[in-house]
Amino acid sequence: MRVLGIESSCDETSAAxxxxxxxxxxxxxxxxxxxxxxxxxxxxxxxxxxxxxLVTLVIQEALDQAGVTLDDIEGVAVTNRPGLIGSLLVxxxxxxxxxxxxxxxxVGVHHLEGHIFSNFLAEGGPxxxxxxxxxxxxxxxxxYVRGLHDYLILGRRRDxxxxxxxxxxxxxxxxxxxxxxxxxxxxxxGDPKAVxxxxxxxxxxxxxxxxxxxxxxxxxxxxxxxxxxxxxxxxSYQAAIVDVLVEHAIQAAVRTGVKRVLxxxxxxxxxxxQRRLRAEGExxxxxxxxxxxxxxxxxxxxxxxxxxSLLDRGVRSGLDLETFARAPLTEKVYSF
Ligand code: KG4
Ligand code: ZN
Numbered sequence: 001m002r003v004l005g006i007e008s009s010c011d012e013t014s015a016a017x018x019x020x021x022x023x024x025x026x027x028x029x030x031x032x033x034x035x036x037x038x039x040x041x042x043x044x045x046x047x048x049x050x051x052x053x054l055v056t057l058v059i060q061e062a063l064d065q066a067g068v069t070l071d072d073i074e075g076v077a078v079t080n081r082p083g084l085i086g087s088l089l090v091x092x093x094x095x096x097x098x099x100x101x102x103x104x105x106x107v108g109v110h111h112l113e114g115h116i117f118s119n120f121l122a123e124g125g126p127x128x129x130x131x132x133x134x135x136x137x138x139x140x141x142x143x144y145v146r147g148l149h150d151y152l153i154l155g156r157r158r159d160x161x162x163x164x165x166x167x168x169x170x171x172x173x174x175x176x177x178x179x180x181x182x183x184x185x186x187x188x189x190g191d192p193k194a195v196x197x198x199x200x201x202x203x204x205x206x207x208x209x210x211x212x213x214x215x216x217x218x219x220x221x222x223x224x225x226x227x228x229x230x231x232x233x234x235x236s237y238q239a240a241i242v243d244v245l246v247e248h249a250i251q252a253a254v255r256t257g258v259k260r261v262l263x264x265x266x267x268x269x270x271x272x273x274q275r276r277l278r279a280e281g282e283x284x285x286x287x288x289x290x291x292x293x294x295x296x297x298x299x300x301x302x303x304x305x306x307x308x309s310l311l312d313r314g315v316r317s318g319l320d321l322e323t324f325a326r327a328p329l330t331e332k333v334y335s336f
Contacts, residue, residue: 001311002068003075004098005304006059008091009083009111010137011035011042012297013054017066017073018304021312022124025066027294027301030054037177041167048086055094062300070102077307079300080108080317081327082138088323096319107310108317112139112329113149114302115264118291121305127260127287131252135245135273136265136298137163137179140208142252144334145262148309152334154252155206162241162267165210169237172221173230183234184270190235192272194228195220197240199247206248206255213240238272246276253286255336260287269296 005016016027032050036042063069078095080088092108099106115134120126131154132143140162142155160168166180175182197216200209217237225233245267253261261281267273268290281288295302 001074001308002072003077003304003308004073005300005307006078006091006095007298007300007303008051008055008087009079010087010298011047013051013058014298014300015059015062016300016304017062017068018308021308022121024121024301026062027299028058028062028065029299030058040177044084044086047084048090051087051090055090073104075105075311077107077109077304079111079303080321081110081324083111085323085325092321092323100319105311106317107307107315108321109303109306110329113306116262117305118264118295118302119262119289121301122291122295123289129258130260130262131249131256131258132262132264133249134265135162135267137161139265142206142248144256151330152332153330154334155204155208155248158202158207158209159211160214162210162245165214165241166267168214169217172217173234180267180270183238186231187235187238190231192235192239194232195236197236199240199243206252208244210241242272242276245273246280249277250280262289264291266297269293
């Protein structure tokens with residue numbers, strides 16, 4: 001089944017054509033980052049207006065790059081949760097329009113499931129069970145992936161997401177709105193042991209809390225910034241976040257007894273997280289998988305992959321498909 005995927009949950013307008021189950025023909029992403037940069041964060045009203053301008057153009061580009069027309073599309077998959085409501089509505093309205101006009105099956109997709117499926121796309125299929133670490137601007141969660149579309153919660157964020165901590169760190173250290181990617185670059189030549197930033201612990205050892213390290217950085221920048229090279233501060237701050245992500249992901253695999261760790265979401269692009277988790281995984285005989293950069297950050301390819309799998313199982317959404325700002329991937333908690 002050839003599936004058109006649409007993603008517009010935040011500030012990326014994206015469309016993709018999935019040729020067969022794990023085979024992408026195109027994956028076009030139009031980022032609005034420059035548009036929001038002067039405001040220091042995504043402005044929901046601006047995001048939805050831009051999605052309206054871009055969505056049909058991006059869909060056409062995805063069809064062109066795949067060398068197909070709408071006549072060749074057999075199903076439509078769209079992110080309908082979680083995300084900015086105004087942004088989600090644009091993609092969902094477009095998807096409904098195509099589905100209605102062409103009498104195509106439609107399915108709503110959970111954004112986080114997309115980030116997990118990025119790994120399956122990259123590897124040509126799932127090998128399960130596995131532990132999945134989903135780390136993005138809005139999420140930091142650990143799941144036990146028991147089977148396809150079958151998730152149990154292992155750990156979740158108590159306050160800020162890891163990506164938020166990276167974004168804040170980048171602003172405090174003078175990298176503007178470059179986010180985690182800019183901090184990652186700056187940290188490359190720095191000493192991660194220069195500043196002892198705190199590694200936060202919570203009562204559930206697999207939960208995450210990054211507000212403490214964020215506050216510690218703000219305080220450090222006010223009081224001591226002049227004495228320490230910025231690369232060293234960036235490397236130390238990044239290490240404090242990465243240490244916790246790596247430790248919890250490894251612990252999750254060890255405690256559940258699975259041999260695979262999947263990572264998804266924008267922060268999966270972090271070079272230090274990749275290096276450390278791969279090394280720790282190798283030392284413990286765990287297979288660690290990161291999607292390629294183009295599938296780490298928000299994209300419609302991952303949404304098309306989830307959609308294909310759901311459509312294949314007969315899951316269908318009606319033209320009354322709703323959008324949700326918040327929606328857990330699952331309510332089921334893993335019990336040890
Ligand atoms: O998944 P994503 O594109 O959007 C959300 O669903 O939130 O993730 C965006 C997040 C941002 O917080 C950004 O700073 C972070 O991913 N990010 C990185 C890197 N590249 C993107 N964080 C750390 N290191 C990177 N190289
Ligand atoms: Zn995302």
